Amino acid sequence: MALAGLSVREDAVGNIFGRWEGSEPDAPAVSTGSHIDAIPYSGKYDGVVGVLGAIEAINVLKRSGFKPKRSLEVIMFTSEEPTRYGISCLGSRLLAGSVSLVTALTQTADNANISFLDAAKSAGYAENEDFSSVFLDENSYSAFVELHIEQGPILENEGISIGIVTAIAAPASIKVDFGGNGGHAGAVLMPQRNDAGLAAAELALAVEKHVLESGSIDTVGTVGILEVHPGAINSIPSKSHVEIDTRDIDEKRRNMVIEKVHESAVSISQRRGVELLEFKIVNQDPPALSDESVIKAMESATQVLGLSHKKMISRAYHDSLFMARKAPMGMIFIPCYKGYSHKPEEYASPEDIANGVKVLALTLAKLSINS
Amino acid sequence: MALAGLSVREDAVGNIFGRWEGSEPDAPAVSTGSHIDAIPYSGKYDGVVGVLGAIEAINVLKRSGFKPKRSLEVIMFTSEEPTRYGISCLGSRLLAGSVSLVTALTQTADNANISFLDAAKSAGYAENEDFSSVFLDENSYSAFVELHIEQGPILENEGISIGIVTAIAAPASIKVDFGGNGGHAGAVLMPQRNDAGLAAAELALAVEKHVLESGSIDTVGTVGILEVHPGAINSIPSKSHVEIDTRDIDEKRRNMVIEKVHESAVSISQRRGVELLEFKIVNQDPPALSDESVIKAMESATQVLGLSHKKMISRAYHDSLFMARKAPMGMIFIPCYKGYSHKPEEYASPEDIANGVKVLALTLAKLSINS
Structure with missing residues (x-):
């Protein structure tokens, strides 16, 4: 060089x-x-x-x-x-x-x-x-x-x-972790489950929904990382990890998205009996x-x-x-x-x-x- | 021993x-x-x-x-x-x-x-x-x-x-792959996206829905593997991989779930402009x-x-x-x-x-x- x-x-x-x-x-x-x-x-x-x-x-x-x-x-x-x-x-x-x-x-x-x-x-x-x-x-x-x-x-x-x-x-990034009981994909019946993977899936779709609700073409939001643990086909996910990126040229509007995503994470965890182990705003730059x-x-x-x-x-x-x-x-x-x-x-x-x-x-x- | x-x-x-x-x-x-x-x-x-x-x-x-x-x-x-x-x-x-x-x-x-x-x-x-x-x-x-x-x-x-x-x-297992254009999480606006990760998230929730619709406590279905590619917070998923396990003591009822999951995979891919790269029934045992x-x-x-x-x-x-x-x-x-x-x-x-x-x-x- x-x-x-x-x-x-x-x-x-x-x-x-x-x-x-x-x-x-x-x-x-x-x-x-x-x-x-x-x-x-x-x-x-x-x-x-x-x-x-x-x-x-x-x-x-x-x-x-x-x-x-x-x-x-x-x-x-x-x-x-x-x-x-x-x-x-x-x-x-x-x-x-x-x-x-x-x-x-x-x-x-x-x-x-x-x-x-x-x-x-x-x-x-x-x-x-x-x-x-x-x-x-x-x-x-x-x-x-x-x-x-x-x-x-x-x-x-x-x-x-x-x-x-x-x-x-203005970009912001968020890390979210859900935890549930996991268990065997055959033996645990549906009403007994608290599937951390499905909580993550719901949150990913909620991010998209809240971004679209902003009403501005300038608001974007992405779930680029979605991981389920232990990651075996016959095991109900006992943990999940989601990383969210959201941006806007309007800081207030972007922060509104973050707030709604947080509310969704809380309500999903309550409805599914899954623990919201972490909701961490890693950065929230102007x-x-x-x-x-x-x-x-x-x-x-x-x-x-x-x-x-x-x-x-x-x-x-x-x-x-x-x-x-x-x-x-x-x-x-x-x-x-x-x-x-x-x-x-x-x-x-x-x-x-x-x-x-x-x-x-x-x-x-x-x-x-x-x- | x-x-x-x-x-x-x-x-x-x-x-x-x-x-x-x-x-x-x-x-x-x-x-x-x-x-x-x-x-x-x-x-x-x-x-x-x-x-x-x-x-x-x-x-x-x-x-x-x-x-x-x-x-x-x-x-x-x-x-x-x-x-x-x-x-x-x-x-x-x-x-x-x-x-x-x-x-x-x-x-x-x-x-x-x-x-x-x-x-x-x-x-x-x-x-x-x-x-x-x-x-x-x-x-x-x-x-x-x-x-x-x-x-x-x-x-x-x-x-x-x-x-x-x-x-x-009777267990069955299915592998599904979605593909989209991916791209930068900041630069690609929401209407231009075909996010393979969100397609996977929707499919995971559809599996749960179809299993619950079976009406029998004996029907179960699990997404134990859900992977997004490239898996970076600031990158829209361009590929996703889902593995589904579904079981029932009634083979017909279980096969009905598989059929509905397939229909969902097709309709999700069409609605989101995401390619359904694979829908493979790996096994479907009696x-x-x-x-x-x-x-x-x-x-x-x-x-x-x-x-x-x-x-x-x-x-x-x-x-x-x-x-x-x-x-x-x-x-x-x-x-x-x-x-x-x-x-x-x-x-x-x-x-x-x-x-x-x-x-x-x-x-x-x-x-x-x-x-």
Whole structure:
């Protein structure tokens, strides 16, 4: 990987920073970047385009003879996907200075009961166990820009090259556990059952119902994880585990969905005589708005390049959601095949990626010389 | 393990036979036995009581000076639980002479795509790959008796020592796979979704509904396996897998449930725009009736021992279901704690096990001297 002659450093949680020193090295830098981790059976573009694209944007600027005023930094964020420890955007969340997350990380374990600290240590991180060293200073960055595939079908459908993100929808995630008596699938008659698997099935359908009831196309909710225990065909499930993701560009409306899902979990457990062992809101983040100054820089870049663009909302969340807490933020979207993401069919064409990199390069250049 | 001086042989699929030669070695023998395999997170009594109990019953008879006329055989059956290859009662099914099973076994693989033949070979079996060598001759046995925990609460609730099984409910198992487009949990709006996980959730609830509609307390149905793929909180399930177990003492009524579940699977897939990739009836066995001669021998044993007993139905299936195809069959049930089975809390008291072993010993003795 060409690191474009950047000076590289890594923080205690594995975020990697590559810096191109500007002529005003003490001024807050302009930063860009994304992540390269992925969910299982995922695609190859989500995140990766924003890391390799950022490095290439720096290369483009270097080749063009550009000299930055503010320094430019490329960030590769740790663990954007909530795959192993159920915490999304781990790297950027910590950079944004979450004290509660630092506490939570000392108590977090994966499904094999390996603690986060042990896993981080065995990967060569977390030497002093104090993740607050990761927190960004208030004036680290004058702006943050992320290049990313849209992960939705709008740009492709409308034949538009560049999406300029004005807001990122507010995500929340919930873990639910039900417990029942289980037993033998032949011997326990139906009236004696309290089937934890059926409680999970009902809750999954309740999530869909409450989301549809919101009345807004912007409300979404998903049960991406549904597990039953012990998981044998002739055994009534004695435990079930459900993980729910719900998002909206309207925080209040999304929180209403969470409340209704909670009510459903309670009433399902009561009606079925199943225990509601846990209903845990893992995170419930507020939405983020892009900054007008960054939006203007991105728009002007598309105009210089003669590329069509539209302003749009990001329904997926990104490291930008958290970087917005520390710096004026903006995001550049490029089209992707059929809007597919989080599956192997995910694809963005070389032309669209090149357009995105050019827009990013010009935006960085513009923000670098802004006073 | 005291093998009670029995001469031991093993067949090509791993069924193990211990024989106590009688004074009429050419007459069909009397057999007993059960299994020692278990589902994950199971108990320690299901099956095991009928294997160790059978060996102990032989010991009891030897100690008492009894001389068998018909030979007595203890059988430890291979793989009664359908855990790895989805086939229940593998050993006894083959003994009963299933040609279709022999064919199926050459095409069966587990979830890691390891073929049944490779697994059997690596365990030291299936040398010549011809499992029809396992089939029992028509006149191998004059009777088969199995000792087992009830796996239900009736004997314990009613304070009765011995259950005499008159019939075994007819089990069927079904595998269902749904497929959808999957996608990103934030970016794909609700109307564009075809969520394979929600299709599975609906089907699980439909199984419960159709079972309850049967109108009989004897109809049961369970979704013990429900898996969603890729299984990430922020990914819409693109595939789901459901395994259904349904049973009844009335074969027609049970088959009606299967038909309705199939209709539901089709209508759910159509309504949700999800593909019904597979609806496979893995097995659909007829019920088995105990033989009057064996029932009488068991009843007379309880009377000699002064133990309370009641005639009852086995709602769980057993190797006896298949042995009934080759010999007059009977089953002895003993009470178990709260009727729990297929979970770690499964328990039978030493007293109840001892009672069961005594009834088994006397029953074997009686059947051995029957002409």
